[in-house]
Amino acid sequence: MNVVWTRDLSVGIQEIDRQHQDLFHHINGFLDSLQPAPPGDSVAERFDLLEKYVNEHFSAEEGYMNGQLAGYYPDREARRHRGEHETFIRDYREYLTEIMASGLTVQRADEFRSWMRNWWFMHVSGTDRRLGSALRARYPFIK
Numbered sequence: 001m002n003v004v005w006t007r008d009l010s011v012g013i014q015e016i017d018r019q020h021q022d023l024f025h026h027i028n029g030f031l032d033s034l035q036p037a038p039p040g041d042s043v044a045e046r047f048d049l050l051e052k053y054v055n056e057h058f059s060a061e062e063g064y065m066n067g068q069l070a071g072y073y074p075d076r077e078a079r080r081h082r083g084e085h086e087t088f089i090r091d092y093r094e095y096l097t098e099i100m101a102s103g104l105t106v107q108r109a110d111e112f113r114s115w116m117r118n119w120w121f122m123h124v125s126g127t128d129r130r131l132g133s134a135l136r137a138r139y140p141f142i143k
């Protein structure tokens, strides 16, 4: 297991928690499939597929921020949140570009895994949980 979902990562909204659990499942399958490889595009398809899942999730969260949370989720927090998503995609693609150019070593794969683990843990436990709190404040009966 590379990225583990625990109750500590719950944002208090079932739909988002379920998305995180599904996404972590995809992430772990992807990380487990990474094997040392020579330069080339052998990993590109898998990177692209995971990026598609990640973007679907980011779009769902960003959809919540658009408008209906006014007064509960400050604009600067929404901007920061979107910015973290953008930075993730940028850095993720940088990893892919570099791996395609130089190949994937055991050490690089480990570094990439710990970057993923840390990013998802930090983002969900901080930024996403604050979005969850705003949603609960705005919609007290939301599950």
Ligand SMILES: [Fe+2]
Binding pocket: 058, 061, 081, 085, 123, 127, 128
């Ligand atoms: Fe997020």
Ligand SMILES: [Fe+2]
Binding pocket: 020, 057, 061, 124, 128
């Ligand atoms: Fe999230």
